[in-house]
Amino acid sequence: KKAEKGVCGATADVIVARNFARMVAGGAASHSDHGRDIATTVLHLAEGKVPDFEIKDPEKLKRLAVECGIETNDRDIMDIAREVAGRALGDFGQQEGELAFIGRAPEKTKEMWREEGFMPRGIDREVVEVMHRTHIGVDNDYQNIIRHSIRASLADGWGGSMIATDLSDVLFGSPKPIRARANIGVLKDDEVNIIVHGHDPTLSDMIVRAVRDPELRKEALEAGAKGINLGGICCTANEILMRHGIPVIGNHLQQELAIVTGATDLMVVDVQCIFPSVVEIAKCFDTEIITTSPKAKFTGATFIDYEHGDPLTTSKEIVRNAIERFKMRKNKKTQIPQESQDLIAGFTAENTFHFLGGRYRATYRPLNNAIIEGRLRGAAAVVGCNNPGITQDYNHVVIARELLRHDVLVVETGCSAIACAKYGLLTPEAAMEYAGEGLREVCEAVGIPPIL
Ligand code: SF4
CATH class of the missing domain: 1.20.1270.30 (Substrate Binding Domain Of Dnak; Chain:A; Domain 2)
Structure with a gap:
């Protein structure tokens, strides 16, 4: 004993x-x-x-x-x-x-x-x-x-x-509802693929600016690419999704898979949720891993001190590195799964008022009334991560679908939101398929997805 x-x-x-x-x-x-x-x-x-x-x-x-x-x-x-x-x-x-x-x-x-x-x-x-x-x-x-x-x-x-x-x-900028796509199929074989991974929008938002720079887009074309394709993984993906409509490549357990496609030219990371393994996996392909935070260095990765440098200049340097990597990769075989899904993201506690109450009368009243009348049973937040011990996304999707079926409006963030996005639950149409009668009525009347 x-x-x-x-x-x-x-x-x-x-x-x-x-x-x-x-x-x-x-x-x-x-x-x-x-x-x-x-x-x-x-x-x-x-x-x-x-x-x-x-x-x-x-x-x-x-x-x-x-x-x-x-x-x-x-x-x-x-x-x-x-x-x-x-x-x-x-x-x-x-x-x-x-x-x-x-x-x-x-x-x-x-x-x-x-x-x-x-x-x-x-x-x-x-x-x-x-x-x-x-x-x-x-x-x-x-x-x-x-x-x-x-x-x-x-x-x-x-x-x-x-x-x-x-x-x-x-x-x-405060997010506004915006259309985008999610899942690994948003990678493009014939473009420079850059992934931002981690959490801090001071990096990812500046990378968005850099990839939209006409000079850099021209350099990408001259390198033989059809463009620069930026995507996100984990929570920083949500930051640039809801503000710029940048596609989400995946959540936590897809970070290695995105590299294994052979199509990721560069992955730039900041802090939190980044597997040490990405450095080793990247060595099997032409992918460069760049770390940017003095708090999170990875043995074997390129470190660029974003915190103490000039943010836009540093971001442009990172994009140029990706273009160089594309030149090495461009005639090699890639394996990109085709799956990707439409989604609408960017609902916040502040802007949801306007959808519920109309343009001139921002209010939660339609939501409150639906709860008082018993059409809605409430709202629930489903947040958080994936665990490699369980089939990827399974818990998030099953829990969310059950809540919808029981007329509960769901709000999500983090990898949970990405999981449900990949299953098409962040679209207004999902209400038709998965929501109970009361929740479906509210979503149809207001035109919102059943998961915000
Ligand atoms: S939800 Fe969890 S695993 Fe996903 S990015 Fe956020 S903290 Fe990391």
């Missing part, structure tokens, strides 16, 4: 709680550090240090400023940006009080969080405290460990992740 306790006396509950809490800390730290990077870019823009970027959604910036209690009247937009970025960055190091965007949560929920000790005080503080509590011989009460994990998760969701989302809209 195996020992029931660790050598220090820790029970299985304590050990499991500690391991779980450290996973929470890892996830919260990663999402939130992404938010910190976006806020830092806004600050640097306001200070004139990164002129290649711009404030694409000044109205949203002003709304965020008002939410944070920052004066907006008669102020230069860059002054406002500096102060909003400063407030966002302040949430990371804050020791006491509440986060800037926590005010969005319902009052009752906030009361409960305060009473239960779940209200996050500062983003970094809660993550560091998880690491302290789960260090040897500190928090030895599994319930207490889990309770603090909740606080760290809320620091991410209402702090780092929310900052990343909102300030990305400010920097790159």
Whole structure:
């Protein structure tokens, strides 16, 4: 019989709680550090240090400023940006009080969080405290460990992740519904294929600008390509999909497969979800792997310091590398699966109001009425990743279809959204096939897909 306790006396509950809490800390730290990077870019823009970027959604910036209690009247937009970025960055190091965007949560929920000790005080503080509590011989009460994990998760969701989302809209523009295609069949044998993979739109959005540069398109034509084909993998794919209609090549478990087609000339990555194996696999083909973040270097890959370089110039350099790789690859055989699907993406909490309420009366009323009348049973978020232990996309698609069948409107992001996009569920037509009667009525009346 195996020992029931660790050598220090820790029970299985304590050990499991500690391991779980450290996973929470890892996830919260990663999402939130992404938010910190976006806020830092806004600050640097306001200070004139990164002129290649711009404030694409000044109205949203002003709304965020008002939410944070920052004066907006008669102020230069860059002054406002500096102060909003400063407030966002302040949430990371804050020791006491509440986060800037926590005010969005319902009052009752906030009361409960305060009473239960779940209200996050500062983003970094809660993550560091998880690491302290789960260090040897500190928090030895599994319930207490889990309770603090909740606080760290809320620091991410209402702090780092929310900052990343909102300030990305400010920097790159708020998404609008847009048509595109998803799946590996969007690769093109006769074009320079570039894949952006990872999470941070400060890289992927600038690569979009670079591939649209007429000079570079001319260079691609001169190299014998019919054009430059940009696609995305993982969450950064969603960023450029919903803002520019760039096709999604796939989600997490397709990163190696995209290279194995032999058609990927260059894969440029930043942070999170990038397999170390892509470097080895790329060596079997003419694919170049470029890493760009000092936080995420890969042995054997080309490192270009995007963070400390000039973003547009660096992005153009990356595109030129891809054109060189195309020259090496152009007469070789490729194997690109034909599958790809139409989709509509880019629905946000802000713009969905307009679809539901019409152009002049932005409101959630049609949605609320449908719920009150029992035609809709609610809305559910399905988010997250794939696990190589389970058939790719299976869970996401099965769960989403079941929810639709039971008249639940689904909102998605991450690899889950990409999974459902590949199965054609992000189209208005999907409501006809998969939605229950009540949800189908709402989707038909408003003209939205059953999964947003
Ligand atoms: S959903 Fe998960 S696996 Fe997919 S890109 Fe995001 S974090 Fe990575």
